[in-house]
Structures are given as structure tokens and as C-alpha cells.
Amino acid sequence: MSSGKPRFKDYNRQEAEEYSGFILSGVAQATEFINKTDDPEAIRYLVEERNIDIDVPGSGTEIEKAILTSKTAPISVKQTVAQRNDDLGDIRVPETVRKNAETALAVGKPIVLYGPTGTGKTYFAKQLALKSCINYSISTATPSWTPADITGSIQPETEDGEIQYVRQAGCVSQGIQKANEYHDNWAVIIDEITRADISQVFGPLYTAIEDHDQAIFRDEEGNRLTLNDDVKLICTMNMSDRTVNELDNAITRRFAMVELSRYDDEQRAGLFDDWIGELGPDIDIDQDRLHDLFDSHHEGINSGTTTNGESGIMEFGPMHYVDVTRFLKSACEDGGPYEGEESVAVGQAFATYIAPRLLNSASLPQINQLATHYATLDDQFEAFDLTPAINLANREAEAEEREMGVGAYE
Incomplete structure (x- = not known):
């Protein structure tokens, strides 16, 4: 202890409180403590009570990554870190809508939020994502979408005159990668799904929803990406585009259909x-x-x-x-x-x-x-x-x- 550097034994909250001055004095010691602790309350203390600085250009991102990728940090702490710049306000949709959507996500069911224009479907989708997940990614469907936009594709790239083939994950595959990296819930929002040919584009996704062992893509390292309960899939659909009765039965069987009607x-x-x-x-x-x-x-x-x-x-x-x-x-x-x-x-x-x-x-x-x-x-x-x-x-x-x-x- 003559060097002034504490010798951590348990990397727990007690040591986080006792040596917080040292832990917070540099990136190396902060990330070391976060990576080695098995006590979720130790990380909660550093984030919520000591306001560990994760916004320092360059070095701050290392601390942020350590917290988000930690298997020990509680999801609420990860949300505090990932969502610190997000402010979507209070949820204002009808109470029944909120309850139905939150319950569907909690039991691992992907959802479609549908209703007329101006009912706040996309806004509510983001609010749901921020409440139930670390964070979210959002993509807007287009008529040119193919299954590759969902699962991924192999694209040729030219480097030094030579053609190489690179794997590019689709929006759902990217969500799976995020959930795997952060060891917790990640939301994938697909906005205005009826702009795409749902029955054609969502085909591989239907299989993955029913069989979580079915790989929908392999990343650059050859790892199988499978859909699991950590990926919360939230879609929106404008009722001016199509009615529920006109949807492919495949999607209504596999998704919870949550209607956002007019507000009272x-x-x-x-x-x-x-x-x-x-x-x-x-x-x-x-x-x-x-x-x-x-x-x-x-x-x-x-x-x-x-x-x-x-x-x-x-x-x-x-x-x-x-x-x-x-x-x-x-x-x-x-x-x-x-x-x-x-x-x-x-x-x-x-x-x-x-x-x-x-x-x-x-x-x-x-x-x-x-x-x-x-x-x-x-x-x-x-x-x-x-x-x-x-x-x-x-x-x-x-x-x-x-x-x-x-x-x-x-």
C-alpha cells in the first residue's frame, strides 16, 4: 500500500465506496474495477451515486463500454449509461395499450403497433424500447427491401484491385449482435413495415421467431446469430397503408398486434x-x-x-x-x-x-x-x-x- 494504490480483494460495493477516489481518478483503474467486480451494487454506486464520468472524449468511451458489456451491471444501470442523452418524456398512450405492449415484450413476443397516422406509434415504440431495453436501433422499411435487410447479406468489396466478400448484418442481425455484446435486452424497431412486401421480406424472420435455434445469419467470424428473448422486436404499421385483415396471416400469428386508436x-x-x-x-x-x-x-x-x-x-x-x-x-x-x-x-x-x-x-x-x-x-x-x-x-x-x-x- 506504500504506493498509494489499494489492493482490491473483493471488488465489491464496500471497496467501491472506500476507494472511489482512486477508482474514479483514471480510466485504467475504473475499467479494471468494473470488469472484475461481481457485485452489481458496486457498479450501481459508481454510476448512480458517484456519477462516474463516461463522457470524456476518447477515454470515456472505454468506461462506457466496460459498463455496457458487463455481465454484472444491472440493466437499469446500463440504461442510465446508454440513455443519458435520450429524453422522450412520459408515456401518454391509453393505459390498455401500454399494458398490452409491455406484457407482450415481457413474455418474449414481438409486437406490431398499428393505427391511424398521428397516434404516436413510432414515438411509443421508442419509449417501449427505452423502458425495457438498454437501448434500441431503428430502421424504416422501404419497397426495395429484401430479406437481406432483415437478416444480412454477403457483399463484394474491392480493395487494392482485389474483390473481397464481406458479411453485412441486417437490422435484426445487428440487434442480435448488440444483445450478445451487452448481455441484456436490445430493441430493434422496424418502422412502417407495410412499405415493404412483408410476406417476402419477413420469411426468414418467421422461422427464427418459432425456432430460436435457427440461425438467421453468420457474422464475419462465422458465429451463428440466433433470435433470443434478449432481442425485443417492435414494428409499426400505418393503418392508411393496409388494414389488419389484409395482412399475411403469418405475421398476425407470430406477432402481438397492439392497436393505437384515437385518444379520448x-x-x-x-x-x-x-x-x-x-x-x-x-x-x-x-x-x-x-x-x-x-x-x-x-x-x-x-x-x-x-x-x-x-x-x-x-x-x-x-x-x-x-x-x-x-x-x-x-x-x-x-x-x-x-x-x-x-x-x-x-x-x-x-x-x-x-x-x-x-x-x-x-x-x-x-x-x-x-x-x-x-x-x-x-x-x-x-x-x-x-x-x-x-x-x-x-x-x-x-x-x-x-x-x-x-x-x-x-
């Missing part, structure tokens, strides 16, 4: 209050009136209250409106591009964030209904100029009519 009035009002409240007192917008506009717009889209008594135009969730409030907060602040033009800013926000998302999946009759809806709202809410959204819908209707040849023979 109280839940939606709470979301609107939170987002509009972030505008603060310095933005010259009548917040109560803006809340009423959100409500009337949402109800008219979903229930037809401002669309001549019809049953609604389409299903549309509330999550899109947060983009409107963020736009207004930035655009109308002191020195912002719409300072003093708050009425105009509201209409521009709807034309930028809301109307295009509705028009993107609308049929010609629905486009015409949207134009009428915005015109009605513009009359009802004189404090806000919704002309940009009206014009956008009208132009879209004209373009659709030209595409269909409507009026060509009149």
Missing part, C-alpha cells in the same frame, strides 16, 4: 394543453382559441362535426399538432420571422405540417372534404388565417382531377 377527449385535451402551454406568455396567440381550433380541426377530420354532418373524412391522431406549436414558438418569438403576424403563422403551420399529411393519403372526395373543412374553420376562427391550407387542398384537388381526366370531355 381527456387524453387529447391534456396533450394539447401541454404543447400549447409551451408557447409561453410572450407569444401573442390566444391559447384557448388555438386549443379550440385544434379540437375542431381534429373532430372534423375524425367525426365530421364541421363537414356538413358527415361521419368524418379519415382517421387522424393528435400527435401531429405538436409540430404546429413548435413552429409557432419559433416563428412568433421575439425576432422570429412571423413576429407580429401570428394569425398568418397559424395558417402557415397547418399548411406546412398538417394538411400535407392528410392530403398524402386522401382520395379525391376526401381532398374536397378537406378543402371544405378548412374553409369552414377559417370562417369560424377569424383570429387565424387558414387560407394557405385551403389553397393547398384546392390545388391538390385540381391536380387529382387532371390526373383522373375529370372534366376533360365537358
Whole structure:
């Protein structure tokens, strides 16, 4: 002990507390202690009570890796380290949805979150991942996807004029590698799965879900990658793309199908209050009136209250409106591009964030209904100029009519 360096015997929490000054004074001793301890509370103490520095450029990554790859560190401690820069807020989906999704993941069942646009499927998928896993990776499906995007492929690469073949893991195989490396749960989020040909792309995955001994890929070292319960597979599906009845039975048999439907009035009002409240007192917008506009717009889209008594135009969730409030907060602040033009800013926000998302999946009759809806709202809410959204819908209707040849023979 003459050198001042302690001789660790048990590498436990007691020694972590007693010699924390030494342990935290350098990367080498910190990583040595973390790698050798068999006491999860020793690592918890260093991370949660002594706030071990894992953000030091270069050296900090060694400490982070030691904690994340430790077989001893509790998952909650690994989450603290891996997710320190993530902040997705509280889970706001209906309670039944949360319970069903969390239970499915807990019993090792992959899940599909489905519902209309704006119900927060991707956001909730990330929240689920951060709650149940160390961290997550996310990929968005495309029409060009093949099974290789899920499992992996062997790709040729040229180096010094010679062709070499390199194994490239797919999104699920990469998740398996992460789970194996960290010895704990890792989430793989596949967003908007119906953009791909599910029955063709998910084929190898179906086999792996039913048989955990079935390798879906081999890495560069030849190691077999098999799907296990440490990999939490979370998919999202927009109901405007396809209904559940139209899905391949193979996926509905193997995945828990969790629906995110429209939020009830109280839940939606709470979301609107939170987002509009972030505008603060310095933005010259009548917040109560803006809340009423959100409500009337949402109800008219979903229930037809401002669309001549019809049953609604389409299903549309509330999550899109947060983009409107963020736009207004930035655009109308002191020195912002719409300072003093708050009425105009509201209409521009709807034309930028809301109307295009509705028009993107609308049929010609629905486009015409949207134009009428915005015109009605513009009359009802004189404090806000919704002309940009009206014009956008009208132009879209004209373009659709030209595409269909409507009026060509009149």
C-alpha cells in the first residue's frame, strides 16, 4: 500500500465506496474495477451515486463500454449509461395499450403497433424500447427491401484491385449482435413495415421467431446469430397503408398486434394543453382559441362535426399538432420571422405540417372534404388565417382531377 494504490480483494460495493477516489481518478483503474467486480451494487454506486464520468472524449468511451458489456451491471444501470442523452418524456398512450405492449415484450413476443397516422406509434415504440431495453436501433422499411435487410447479406468489396466478400448484418442481425455484446435486452424497431412486401421480406424472420435455434445469419467470424428473448422486436404499421385483415396471416400469428386508436377527449385535451402551454406568455396567440381550433380541426377530420354532418373524412391522431406549436414558438418569438403576424403563422403551420399529411393519403372526395373543412374553420376562427391550407387542398384537388381526366370531355 506504500504506493498509494489499494489492493482490491473483493471488488465489491464496500471497496467501491472506500476507494472511489482512486477508482474514479483514471480510466485504467475504473475499467479494471468494473470488469472484475461481481457485485452489481458496486457498479450501481459508481454510476448512480458517484456519477462516474463516461463522457470524456476518447477515454470515456472505454468506461462506457466496460459498463455496457458487463455481465454484472444491472440493466437499469446500463440504461442510465446508454440513455443519458435520450429524453422522450412520459408515456401518454391509453393505459390498455401500454399494458398490452409491455406484457407482450415481457413474455418474449414481438409486437406490431398499428393505427391511424398521428397516434404516436413510432414515438411509443421508442419509449417501449427505452423502458425495457438498454437501448434500441431503428430502421424504416422501404419497397426495395429484401430479406437481406432483415437478416444480412454477403457483399463484394474491392480493395487494392482485389474483390473481397464481406458479411453485412441486417437490422435484426445487428440487434442480435448488440444483445450478445451487452448481455441484456436490445430493441430493434422496424418502422412502417407495410412499405415493404412483408410476406417476402419477413420469411426468414418467421422461422427464427418459432425456432430460436435457427440461425438467421453468420457474422464475419462465422458465429451463428440466433433470435433470443434478449432481442425485443417492435414494428409499426400505418393503418392508411393496409388494414389488419389484409395482412399475411403469418405475421398476425407470430406477432402481438397492439392497436393505437384515437385518444379520448381527456387524453387529447391534456396533450394539447401541454404543447400549447409551451408557447409561453410572450407569444401573442390566444391559447384557448388555438386549443379550440385544434379540437375542431381534429373532430372534423375524425367525426365530421364541421363537414356538413358527415361521419368524418379519415382517421387522424393528435400527435401531429405538436409540430404546429413548435413552429409557432419559433416563428412568433421575439425576432422570429412571423413576429407580429401570428394569425398568418397559424395558417402557415397547418399548411406546412398538417394538411400535407392528410392530403398524402386522401382520395379525391376526401381532398374536397378537406378543402371544405378548412374553409369552414377559417370562417369560424377569424383570429387565424387558414387560407394557405385551403389553397393547398384546392390545388391538390385540381391536380387529382387532371390526373383522373375529370372534366376533360365537358
